[in-house]
Amino acid sequence: MQVRVDRAVCQVLAQCVFTAPDVFELDGDDALVYLAEPPEEFRDDVEQAARACPLQAIILE
Ligand code: SF4
Incomplete structure (x- = not known):
């Protein structure tokens, strides 16, 4: 599974961080980092995070 976040769309609302904390997290500068x-x-967690993202910025490949 490959995960990509469209950073042109993502506004670091962090919904994914709450939904899939093993994959998405905020670094010390509140920037989104994730496992590609x-x-x-x-x-399952990643698919749920993709659905939860208010901006649909998470792309699964
Ligand atoms: S939930 Fe969507 S908009 Fe928010 S940080 Fe995650 S990818 Fe970005």
Whole structure:
């Protein structure tokens, strides 16, 4: 599974961080960082995060 966040769209609302904290997090500067190739065990969380993102900025490939 590959995850990409469209940074032109993302406004760091952090919904994904709450939904899939193993994959998405905020760094010390409140910038979004994430695993681009998370382990398969996190697929459900990532799919839920993609649905939860208010801006639909999370793209699964
Ligand atoms: S929920 Fe969407 S807009 Fe918010 S930080 Fe995550 S990807 Fe960005």
